[in-house]
Amino acid sequence: MKTRNLTLLLDFYELTMANGFFKENPEKIGYFDLYFRKVPDQGGLVVYTGLDQVINYLSNLYFSDSDIKFLRQLGTFEEKFLKYLENFDFKCDVWSMKEGTPAFPNEPLLTVRGPLLQAQLLETMLLNIINHESLIATKARRVCMVAHGRKVMEFGSRRAQGADAATYGARAAVIGGCFGTANVLSAKEFGLKPMGTMAHSWVQSFPSEIEAFEAWMRVYPHNCLLLVDTYDVLNSGVPHAIEVFRQLKRQGIDGPFGIRIDSGDITYLTRQARKMLDQAGFESATITISNALDEEVIQNVLEEGAQVDSFGVGEKMITAASDPVLSGVYKMVAIQEEGKIIPKIKLSNTVEKTTIPGFKHPYRLYDEEGKARGDLLLAADEKVRANSRIYNSDPNKTIQIRRLKNWKLKPLHQQIYTAGKLVYQQPKTLEVKAYSQAKVKELPEACLRLKNPDIYDVFWSKRIRELRTKMIEEFTSK
Amino acid sequence: MKTRNLTLLLDFYELTMANGFFKENPEKIGYFDLYFRKVPDQGGLVVYTGLDQVINYLSNLYFSDSDIKFLRQLGTFEEKFLKYLENFDFKCDVWSMKEGTPAFPNEPLLTVRGPLLQAQLLETMLLNIINHESLIATKARRVCMVAHGRKVMEFGSRRAQGADAATYGARAAVIGGCFGTANVLSAKEFGLKPMGTMAHSWVQSFPSEIEAFEAWMRVYPHNCLLLVDTYDVLNSGVPHAIEVFRQLKRQGIDGPFGIRIDSGDITYLTRQARKMLDQAGFESATITISNALDEEVIQNVLEEGAQVDSFGVGEKMITAASDPVLSGVYKMVAIQEEGKIIPKIKLSNTVEKTTIPGFKHPYRLYDEEGKARGDLLLAADEKVRANSRIYNSDPNKTIQIRRLKNWKLKPLHQQIYTAGKLVYQQPKTLEVKAYSQAKVKELPEACLRLKNPDIYDVFWSKRIRELRTKMIEEFTSK
Numbered sequence: 040m041k042t043r044n045l046t047l048l049l050d051f052y053e054l055t056m057a058n059g060f061f062k063e064n065p066e067k068i069g070y071f072d073l074y075f076r077k078v079p080d081q082g083g084l085v086v087y088t089g090l091d092q093v094i095n096y097l098s099n100l101y102f103s104d105s106d107i108k109f110l111r112q113l114g115t116f117e118e119k120f121l122k123y124l125e126n127f128d129f130k131c132d133v134w135s136m137k138e139g140t141p142a143f144p145n146e147p148l149l150t151v152r153g154p155l156l157q158a159q160l161l162e163t164m165l166l167n168i169i170n171h172e173s174l175i176a177t178k179a180r181r182v183c184m185v186a187h188g189r190k191v192m193e194f195g196s197r198r199a200q201g202a203d204a205a206t207y208g209a210r211a212a213v214i215g216g217c218f219g220t221a222n223v224l225s226a227k228e229f230g231l232k233p234m235g236t237m238a239h240s241w242v243q244s245f246p247s248e249i250e251a252f253e254a255w256m257r258v259y260p261h262n263c264l265l266l267v268d269t270y271d272v273l274n275s276g277v278p279h280a281i282e283v284f285r286q287l288k289r290q291g292i293d294g295p296f297g298i299r300i301d302s303g304d305i306t307y308l309t310r311q312a313r314k315m316l317d318q319a320g321f322e323s324a325t326i327t328i329s330n331a332l333d334e335e336v337i338q339n340v341l342e343e344g345a346q347v348d349s350f351g352v353g354e355k356m357i358t359a360a361s362d363p364v365l366s367g368v369y370k371m372v373a374i375q376e377e378g379k380i381i382p383k384i385k386l387s388n389t390v391e392k393t394t395i396p397g398f399k400h401p402y403r404l405y406d407e408e409g410k411a412r413g414d415l416l417l418a419a420d421e422k423v424r425a426n427s428r429i430y431n432s433d434p435n436k437t438i439q440i441r442r443l444k445n446w447k448l449k450p451l452h453q454q455i456y457t458a459g460k461l462v463y464q465q466p467k468t469l470e471v472k473a474y475s476q477a478k479v480k481e482l483p484e485a486c487l488r489l490k491n492p493d494i495y496d497v498f499w500s501k502r503i504r505e506l507r508t509k510m511i512e513e514f515t516s517k
Numbered sequence: 518m519k520t521r522n523l524t525l526l527l528d529f530y531e532l533t534m535a536n537g538f539f540k541e542n543p544e545k546i547g548y549f550d551l552y553f554r555k556v557p558d559q560g561g562l563v564v565y566t567g568l569d570q571v572i573n574y575l576s577n578l579y580f581s582d583s584d585i586k587f588l589r590q591l592g593t594f595e596e597k598f599l600k601y602l603e604n605f606d607f608k609c610d611v612w613s614m615k616e617g618t619p620a621f622p623n624e625p626l627l628t629v630r631g632p633l634l635q636a637q638l639l640e641t642m643l644l645n646i647i648n649h650e651s652l653i654a655t656k657a658r659r660v661c662m663v664a665h666g667r668k669v670m671e672f673g674s675r676r677a678q679g680a681d682a683a684t685y686g687a688r689a690a691v692i693g694g695c696f697g698t699a700n701v702l703s704a705k706e707f708g709l710k711p712m713g714t715m716a717h718s719w720v721q722s723f724p725s726e727i728e729a730f731e732a733w734m735r736v737y738p739h740n741c742l743l744l745v746d747t748y749d750v751l752n753s754g755v756p757h758a759i760e761v762f763r764q765l766k767r768q769g770i771d772g773p774f775g776i777r778i779d780s781g782d783i784t785y786l787t788r789q790a791r792k793m794l795d796q797a798g799f800e801s802a803t804i805t806i807s808n809a810l811d812e813e814v815i816q817n818v819l820e821e822g823a824q825v826d827s828f829g830v831g832e833k834m835i836t837a838a839s840d841p842v843l844s845g846v847y848k849m850v851a852i853q854e855e856g857k858i859i860p861k862i863k864l865s866n867t868v869e870k871t872t873i874p875g876f877k878h879p880y881r882l883y884d885e886e887g888k889a890r891g892d893l894l895l896a897a898d899e900k901v902r903a904n905s906r907i908y909n910s911d912p913n914k915t916i917q918i919r920r921l922k923n924w925k926l927k928p929l930h931q932q933i934y935t936a937g938k939l940v941y942q943q944p945k946t947l948e949v950k951a952y953s954q955a956k957v958k959e960l961p962e963a964c965l966r967l968k969n970p971d972i973y974d975v976f977w978s979k980r981i982r983e984l985r986t987k988m989i990e991e992f993t994s995k
Contacts, residue, residue: 043521045680045702047701047702047705048674048680048683048684048700048701048702049674049700049701049702050672050674050675050699050700050701050713051699051700051701051704051711051712051713052699052713052714052715052716053713053716054701055713055714055715055737056715056716056718056719058736059715059719059732059733059736059737060722062735062736063732063735063736067722069718069722071718105705106705109704109705110701113710113711115737155718155722159716159718162675162716163674163675163683163700164680166675166676167674167675167676167677167679167680167683168679168680170675170676171677171678171679171682174678175678194528196526196527196528196641196645197528197640197641197644197645197648197845197847198644198645198648198842198843198844198845199645199649199678200649200652200653200677200678200679200681200682200686200836200841201645201646201649201678201679201680201681201682201685201686202523202526202642202645202646202679202681203678203679203680203681203682204649204678204679204681204682205526205641205645206526207679208678208679221528221529221530222526222527222528222529222641223525223526223527223528223529223532223588224523224525224526224527226529226587227525227583227584227587232591233529233591234529235528235529235530235531235533236530236533237530237533237534237537238530238531238534238637238640239848239849239863240534240547240549240633240637240848240849241534241537243849243852243861243862243863244538244545244547244633244849244852244861254537254541255537257540257541258536258537258540258541259533259537259593269863269864270864270992271864271992302865354842354844355842358678358836358841358842359841360841360842363678363836363837363838363841364676364832364833364836364838365676366676366832367675367676369675370717370718371717371718371721371722374721374722383721383722384721385717385721385747386747386748386749387780514748
């Protein structure tokens with residue numbers, strides 16, 4: 040997977056523009072911010088994920104001979120430009136939040152500075168990776184939150200939107216809080232433990248359920264997790280499972296034992312199964328469920344008193360089915376000509392959708408208890424004093440102006456590439472997960488909840504606010 | 518892309534079961550059907566897509582040294598089994614519908630016969646590929662249908678769920694009816710023409726919109742398609758575009774000219790823009806729109822009188838956002854021991870969800886006008902006579918029994934692999950598209966519509982129906 044060349048995974052207009060930039064002014068520098076405007080599922084935060092894959096992509100950028108040949112025969116591009124691509128030498132600076140950082144609308148997750156024609160070519164893949172992985176990590180956080188400490192396993196590969204969606208989606212789900220994944224490739228690539236036991240086909244392939252369970256017991260005496268719903272959970276599956284657990288116990292093996300239920304009324308079946316297991320003396324046998332689960336179903340069945348130790352969550356998490364798109368955008372915020380940075384804006388129908396001009400970085404504001412109180416965007420070369428006024432970026436908030444007071448600023452951006460050279464050490468997936476969970480804990484609890492979360496504040500410095508207001512006025516008064 | 522090894526992209530339980538099958542009886546043969554139960558978006562048909570990728574996957578199955586090493590250190594598998602994987606020799610038979618075939622619930626799209634432990638290992642990737650590509654092709658058919666002959670371009674890579682979702686999704690969208698894609702990698706891999714012109718960043722990178730348009734005109738005088746909504750569509754974008762078209766006309770260049778609008782009220786803006794272009798003498802200049810489109814929005818704006826020549830459709834098609842999962846399943850339908858085929862069933866809460874036991878193939882039934890009247894499942898070794906009774910698989914249909922009469926049977930399954938050897942010549946993507954459109958035309962019109970389509974009949978032979986009834990009774994009377 041590491042060597043796959045995705046350089047040509049771009050939108051054709053990036054190449055036609057690059058060809059144009061190359062002809063008009065190949066030296067022109069551009070600044071681009073990657074950000075989103077809306078949290079999926081009307082949630083309170085996005086778990087920013089994808090940097091690992093971004094680094095993998097950026098560090099493997101090259102146009103192969105067959106890529107150049109394909110582009111040449113289209114007849115759209117100048118030969119000189121094709122030569123430039125053939126010798127493509129990545130020269131951009133890249134800043135990014137650390138993977139796992141909880142992030143909020145309209146703050147730059149990632150910023151690129153570099154030759155316009157290069158920075159433009161990255162648009163599709165940067166968005167594709169970050170939109171996808173962040174979407175799944177964000178969804179997984181919701182699912183895991185309502186499981187209240189019970190293990191959540193990612194089981195969705197078969198319904199994911201392609202092989203990458205399965206593999207990187209599983210990674211993102213773990214960063215969002217899942218205990219593990221069934222996807223073996225993902226486990227191998229990202230240092231995770233693959234999980235799973237048997238499917239209905241194991242049970243079906245034997246003349247009877249009890250024979251299937253006994254065969255399983257012979258192969259895996261020390262990890263006897265049995266799928267009990269091939270025929271009839273309470274009349275066949277659970278009694279047969281108990282029979283097999285008893286056989287193992289007689290052999291001196293005392294677990295781990297467990298059952299999985301993949302269909303039917305979860306609340307009723309797990310409560311009955313729990314009673315049957317307990318009465319047979321298998322109080323420590325676990326119950327796993329895995330039938331079309333998402334955060335709403337999990338919340339409901341737990342409220343109803345379902346007896347569940349762990350959840351296997353499939354298609355609804357791996358596709359973020361309830362809201363399957365994170366609409367990140369990649370917008371030019373400035374250009375640089377002859378050493379001078381010129382901020383740029385894109386207007387829109389609504390003020391909220393109009394871009395935030397200028398080269399800038401995001402910071403997190405902490406109070407004296409170490410609780411995050413909001414984020415703040417500062418121009419890249421800007422320093423703020425302790426008592427500075429800061430301005431809410433959300434025009435609907437009642438309190439528009441605050442003072443920084445004793446809040447401490449911690450930068451959210453790290454430099455990842457300097458002039459095309461990787462200068463950042465990317466942590467391992469499980470380290471990203473731990474980091475993410477620590478950062479989520481710093482947030483106000485009210486912005487974590489599933490429905491109607493409190494809107495976390497993103498502030499602007501006076502300079503950013505005034506620049507934007509001025510640029511909007513200039514355009515609209517023409 | 519062709520050489521990527523996805524052998525380890527499987528659910529862990531497939532390996533634990535394979536290890537079990539290997540230990541219990543490595544010679545046992547299994548039969549698996551891949552099918553779905555429900556058409557997404559409550560539509561009438563699924564465009565079956567993914568076979569090209571399936572062949573690519575099956576023809577590249579091998580466990581690398583690092584795969585084996587990873588599996589060994591888990592401590593779950595017997596050394597003999599790991600040796601078997603190390604020398605994995607694919608031996609399965611595979612039958613499949615041709616790509617692009619309109620398909621219906623509960624009929625086997627693809628059937629695998631082979632050593633149980635091999636056939637089981639294919640489950641995740643076969644489902645992943647076919648669920649994903651068929652989902653997108655199915656969605657694209659809906660979108661293209663309501664465009665009534667106007668071109669639909671696939672523009673969704675940046676919001677797709679990963680790189681494969683972008684690349685294979687674009688291919689599937691073309692098979693479903695799209696004219697082309699912006700994804701250059703997909704275009705290269707699948708012999709398509711990549712499409713697109715400029716983004717807002719091109720316009721922003723110049724001091725003014727007119728300078729940006731003039732620069733574009735200099736680079737692409739013979740394909741001048743201008744994005745007109747960076748600042749103000751009707752007061753700035755369209756007048757500037759007309760000015761540039763006039764300059765080109767004076768140079769003796771008469772098109773193609775066109776504008777693209779990516780925000781705002783599509784109906785109003787396109788009607789006004791059309792008038793302005795026509796009044797300026799540019800009746801042949803095209804209007805493309807591309808703002809959060811799907812089949813409902815396209816249907817609505819066309820009914821409102823929007824003046825559109827082509828549509829660029831992004832996130833809502835490439836993720837099938839309104840219903841982002843095709844829930845295909847891969848179920849064991851028989852095993853074979855000592856030469857004898859033993860049908861298998863998996864019961865469920867509802868009769869509809871209970872599997873259809875036995876090794877079987879689907880056929881399409883044609884009337885004398887060449888119209889498809891339904892599909893028929895026959896046991897693999899079964900022949901039916903002209904006047905045979907056939908039985909509706911849908912228990913809710915009023916007429917349960919029909920006679921074959923003069924209907925002609927055409928097999929839907931082709932053999933793809935024989936004992937692990939590829940025996941099928943896969944057509945090119947654009948040939949698949951043409952085939953699909955021809956096959957959709959054969960269907961009753963009432964099953965094509967977006968909402969409340971007529972349910973296309975899937976029939977069973979008497980033998981299949983009786984086998985299933987008998988097996989259900991056997992289990993439920995225990």
